[in-house]
Amino acid sequence: MTSPFQSVAVLGAGAWGTALAQVAAAAGRQVTIWALEPEVVEAVNTTHENTAFLPGIALNSAIRATGSLAEAARAELILAAPPAQHMRSVLRGLKAHLPPQPAIALCAKGVERGTLALMTDVLAAELPGAVPAVLSGPGFAKDVARGLPTATTIASPDTALAQRIVATIGLPTFRPYVADDLIGAEIGGAVKNVIAIGCGVAEGRKLGDGARAALITRGFAELVRLGLAMGAKAETLNGLCGLGDLVLTCASLNSRNTSLGAALGEGRRLSDILAERRSVAEGMESAPAVVALAKKFNVDMPICAAVEAIVAERISVDDAIATLLSRPFKAERA
Template sequence: MNERTGIQRIGILGSGAWGTALAAAVTAAGRQALLWARNPALAQEINNQNGNSVYLPHIALDPSIRATSDAGDLAGIDALLLVVPAQHLRGIASGLNAILPKDLPLVLCCKGIERGSGKLMTEVAAEVLPGRPQAVLSGPTFAAEVAAGLPTAVTLASDDAALATALAEALGNRTFRPYISQDLIGAEVGGAVKNVIAIACGIVQGRALGENARAALITRGLAEIVRLGLAKGGRAETLMGLSGFGDLTLTCTAVQSRNYALGLALGEGANFEDLMSVRLTVAEGVESAAAVTILAKSLNIEMPISRAVNAILHQGADIDAVIGSLLARPFTTE
């Protein structure tokens, strides 16, 4: 690609529900979508049957969407959307460095924080695909609604104004509306931590603690998100927008949210290991809960809700005891 305004061929790394939905949005914008799938059989289904029965059943895909399981086919694209699970980004993307042009724009669409390193997705991508311009796409999005062409607004963040404009023009269509920002960190933090808060909200609903409690969790969860975003160098106003408050609201109030649904099942008494053993799709908040807790400690900031979710998921803490400890915290100013 010689001119960023000429973004026509867009690669999508990851053929789950969100990656497939973004491929649908790309074609609706009049661009060419090349969808990379790890599973050759899934790529074949997308090409031959114009559907993804595993991750987006009952959604008919535009026949112009092409899928491949050969990463080498991505060599000719103008921009790459990275839509693999956050914990797999490093491993999958590291094999692309020799394939992708050094100036290829990368759009981080996965929402999470790397467990172990505590790094944001832009930080991981900068290590394994160095030197390439970056953007972040995040916001309140259910994949099935995007794929069906229902109205959706997202944040598209890049510190390169020309790139952000070109990407917005390439990805945006009548119903998929990108709003441009320069705050990559804020967009990332909002998208990652809201999944952890959504698990907490699900647990509260599963325990039948009421709508007051959920509203309090959303509000205080937003405070945690802002606290972490500012500590990482993001902007508070970003976290009050689509990729912060907007995404948090959606994820914490609908059973369609994988993270909320997981928390709901836990609150109703389901066993965590049993739930994880039968899940087909990834609830990013599970791994992000541990990563957020470690990152918050390293930055010396308080994130009690995130810490509580991590204790329940990864430390075997009793749900009722954790809720009791949260309610026993000292009174303080808002």
């Protein structure tokens, strides 16, 4: 039987990181969550609630928050869940406090702007001794934190490490499945957030359920095209961290990305929307990098390109919709 890690540190006390801390605590692990914000550390330790990023959820009293990366680094397993654009700086700050071969699972979904690096590329650059592992799949933080049933993927080329992570955080209501396809797990999580903004725009513009179904289906084709071009496996993209995550995120306004798109579709200014939020909509941050990857690998991704143009405010919502609807008719293919 695979032995679990007994201590877990979660880096990043956003909604998803807090939910993962709740899962690890429910699995009986010693859990530390690292937060950048002192008020979050204080709230978690005194009221057992992350009032800033996951309000209304009573947290396991065994979860301890800290503002010290050195303290977090003492854990046997690290779940790295900062926003994707901040993953590099967090790992760089952690480096001096880690053993040569730390156990780290990357839990952020995105592509680094500028470098076009996946999170595993960032890990390889900053902590070359770490064996890469990715946690990805469909799940809303509030549902996971409440203990509602969720299935996810743990991808790693090291099957023993993946199985040990499963043994550490797996629960009857939090069911990780093991895979070895890092690229598929990462591309699925990154691209679905961009597509979700597009689905939100359609919702905000009241274009109907048929439009959303078309965006999900054709968006999935874009996700698959890019994933395969980058070396992902089709079965990964067709699974939890590809199709599963896409369907969940695009179908609900509980998604930060979908709700952002809905607000844009209603005609609100991006700056006004962002001013009301503390949480990051990863699709907005990753969209330029996803579009750049599509260009690099010569992959047609018109929906992602339209979303990127909208959030960059180079094109209006109505003009983006008109551009997509005026594309030539053609045979359906992936």
